[in-house]
Amino acid sequence: MELKELNVELNSYIVIQVLNSLPDCCSVLGLGFYTWAELQSGFKHDHFTNKSMIVLLIRDCKFDDLWKFLQRIKDSGFFIHRSIYRIIISGYVRAGLIDLAIQVFDEMIESKCRVFSVDYNRFIGVLIRESRFDLAERYYCEMIPQGFSLTSFTYSRFISGLCKVKNLRLIERLLEDMDKLGSVPDIWAYNIHLNVLCKEDRLDMAYQILQSMCQKGRDPDIVTYTTIINWLCKFGRFELAVEVWHDMIGKGFNPDSVACGALVFGLCERGKVDLAYELTVGMMKQRVVLSNSIYNALITQVIKACMRRNGCEPDLVTYNILLNYCCDRVMLEEAEKLMENMERSGILPDSYSYNQLLKGLCKAKCLNKAYLLMVGKMETRGLCDVVSFNTLIVALCRASYIKRAYDLFEEMSGRGIVADTVTYAILINAFFREGRADLAEDLFDQMMNMNLVPDRIVYTTMVDHLCKTGRIELAHNFFQNMIKKGISPDVVSYNALINGLCKACMVNKAMQLYETMCHSRSHPDEVTYKVLIGGLIREEKLSMACRVWDRMMENGFTLDRAVSEKLISAIRSKDASLMKIRRGKKRR
Structure with a gap:
């Protein structure tokens, strides 16, 4: 009644302004106004008023009303323009209603409105994000005969997504289509694809792609080379790995610690110590900053090689380096033999030696054996420290032996060892996981009374x-x-x-x-x-x-x-x- 009292000649501009001015959650009011306007003499809704009404319904997430409204305007003979289809599809996608978005997209391409390459690009991009690769392939196969193509970025996203499901067949087709268009994937897509090829033992194809990248205008980066080198070493193809390494250096790349580690670790594990050493010296000359793990791996293997060649007897430091290497890789038999060799050679293992072996036993989940080592040998020799207890306590907690872990914690003070922040953090988290909040709170209070500063994990757990x-x-x-x-x-x-x-x-x-x-x-x-x-x-x-x-x-x-x-x-x-x-x- 209030609208009728306004003595104005209704037109599309007024209707659009009213609909656009409505605040959030007022789409029902907007729909009422739209219906009233429709009944006014001399007025007829057009593309722009319908579009404004659709935008309002989508904004308020009125998807049931939207569906009814679309049926209503279709029944009235209204032709839906592609711009409206795009708005509807976008609204459904934003709300996570992907199946409805697919339904509307199918309706759009089957309608008489003209669809462009950008429509396929956008929607295929949505399907890639949602991992709907079968549908993405279907639409891709529909668009290509129409003379449409994906952008380089969408191709790259498609390739990287297909790598997750290892659909190498479709990736190969996409790359062929890109070649025809003179387009190339982004470097990150190349790197993901190369990694999957290597995992699937298709190293030769990966190497061919690496060689063709420069010709296509996409230079490999340090990640590309590191990926190929790492997998070549894992499969024992060292000659080709070294060749790729020299190619990388020749291209002016300054390899980082990760790239160096991939080659050095691979060569060391296969006993190619001389070659690993030669390459490491070359890296040092180029002032590449190498990690401790690279030096440790190389030193360990060099020492082993020297021992074999010269019959030299290792000292405590030598054995500890070897123990660290073996225990990190859970090579327990070799680690135990090293400990036996130390004692036979008159070299007494120190706390570091035993803590390495304790760590290896815990990694292998040999917890009873680890406990016996700690109380039977380490403690009697005065080699138990807070690191020893923490190593075993965290292993017990991971195996859900919380009571045993707490008993061990209580033993610490009786053995003259003071718990540290790490000890408390391990147990507090474990007790919360087990639903024993009372004990966790007691431990936290005890920790604070000892003036120990909790870490972020403990604070977050308490909050x-x-x-x-x-x-x-x-x-x-x-x-x-x-x-x-x-x-x-x-x-x-x-x-x-x-x-x-x-x-x-x-x-x-x-x-x-x-x-x-x-x-x-x-x-x-x-x-x-x-x-x-x-x-x-x-x-x-x-x-x-x-x-x-x-x-x-x-x-x-x-x-x-x-x-x-x-x-x-x-x-x-x-x-x-x-x-x-x-x-x-x-x-x-």
């Missing part, structure tokens, strides 16, 4: 526990204390407190913490957004929830179906309440 037990203010104090101690919270730390605040109906504080998080080094992840949106829905702050959802999608995250349906349901419920209020006012 999460305090939130779950309703002690939000204390959790917040712990969080602030962590920052004061110079420990930067990570995304898990933020999520723990944000989740607690939301569940305690303190969503405003959660939003403040979220804003702080956005300006820190720890950026929100999918969990952050899901928790926040859930909290905002519970407190009926739907406009804010929609804004957070928008930011979530801008950052490349998709809200899961359960939460998105909950948000849509809340918006509809609010709309229904508003309509009842308006009807009540009219009756008065």
Whole structure:
């Protein structure tokens, strides 16, 4: 009635302005206005008014109403332009309704409207992101005969996605099509593809691709060379690995520690010590910074070779280097033989020697044997230290022997060994996992009384526990204390407190913490957004929830179906309440 009293001549411009000016959650009102306008003498909806109505319905996530509206305008003979199809597809994709987006895309390409290469590129990109590779291949096969092609970036995404499912057949076809177009994949796609080829023992093909890259205008980078060298060494093809290495150096690359390690480790493991040493010297001349592990691997193998050639007797340092190497690789028989050889040679193993063997036994899950070694040999010789206990305690916790781990912890003080931050962190996390929060809290208090500073994991674990037990203010104090101690919270730390605040109906504080998080080094992840949106829905702050959802999608995250349906349901419920209020006012 109010609209009828306005003495204006209705036109498309007015209708569009009204629809575009409506705030969030007012699509029902907009639909009512659209229907009223349709009934006015001399007025007929056009492409632009229909488009505005569709945008409004999508913005408010009114997808059931959208479907009915589309049927309505189709029945009236309205021809849907590709720009409207694009808006609808985009809306469904943003809401995570991929199957509906596929349905609309199929309708678009079957309709009389003209479809362009960009439409296929965008939609195939969506399917790649959703790992719907069969459908992506189908649309790709449809677009090529029409003279369309993918962009280099979409081709690259397609190739890298297919690598996850090892569809090498389709990748080969895509590369052939790119050759015909004079296009080449991005370097990251090349590297992912080469890694998969090598894993599948197709080294010759990988090497051919490496050689052809420069000809196609895409120079290999250090990752490309490192990948090929690493796999060639794993398959024992050292001559070709060295050839690729020299090719890399000849191209002016300054290899990093990873590239050097791939070759040196491979050569050392196959006994090619002389060649590994020669290459290492060359790296040192080029002032490449090598990691300790590279030096350790080379030194270990050089020592072994020298011992064989010259009959020299190793000393304690020599044996410890060899023990470290063997125990890291769980070569326990060889490690135990080394210990026996040490004692036969009159060299007494030190605490480092025994801790290496203890580490190896724990890695092999020989926990009883590790305990007997510690109390039977190490302790009697005065070689037990906090590292020894921590090594065994963490192994027991990983194997879910929490009581045994705690008993061992209690033994420490009786044996004259003081627990450190690592000891407490191991046990606190283990007790929380086992649901023994009381013991975890006692240990934390004990740790603080000893003036030991917890690490980020311990602080985060405590914050999460305090939130779950309703002690939000204390959790917040712990969080602030962590920052004061110079420990930067990570995304898990933020999520723990944000989740607690939301569940305690303190969503405003959660939003403040979220804003702080956005300006820190720890950026929100999918969990952050899901928790926040859930909290905002519970407190009926739907406009804010929609804004957070928008930011979530801008950052490349998709809200899961359960939460998105909950948000849509809340918006509809609010709309229904508003309509009842308006009807009540009219009756008065």
